[in-house]
Amino acid sequence: GAVVSQHPSWVICKSGTSVKIECRSLDFQATTMFWYRQFPKQSLMLMATSNEGSKATYEQGVEKDKFLINHASLTLSTLTVTSAHPEDSSFYICSARRQGIETQYFGPGTRLLVL
């Protein structure tokens, strides 16, 4: 159990377009989902925390108008990178946890390349 999927696994887009990444918990209800960004050969940087049905909490320095997060159901959260630019190219990873359980389960990641 505790499987998290992401879609798409990789995406290439033109500068100025918006990209939506989906994160789904397949076999459990995720009251909280997290979005991370990972640069090459570096650790994960937490971008935001989202609780189902409420607004996401963004980490300091993360632009909430650029990285739109929606957690509309207990099994789905989406990250939309608006007006993407080449500097937004990165590996985006989501994770999910059950209510009352602190362990986070991670998705396989989405590689974004903005041309």
Add this chain to the structure above:
Amino acid sequence: GDSVTQMEGPVTLSEEAFLTINCTYTATGYPSLFWYVQYPGEGLQLLLKATKADDKGSNKGFEATYRKETTSFHLEKGSVQVSDSAVYFCALSVLNSGGSNYKLTFGKGTLLTVNP
């Protein structure tokens, strides 16, 4: 603030060698400790965890013991295999300042390469 320091790699070993990856932490609260593994091009997988002092987490031959007195959670494996080649992340989890959610803090990761 909370932080995790783990030995910088890369670490290169021969198959069947003994592995140790050091991890120490600082935390304001009483954290849970984790080791995650990331294979090339993939997301993170939970390898093992420990939630209180002197707990030992173990999985797939890997072990780590929560040492409160030394604030450490070193990862060990007695005999590594080529398939263990990956990046290993040490992490801690504490309740956030609002008390509403757990937040993971990661170390920088250690790249392990095991040669046949």
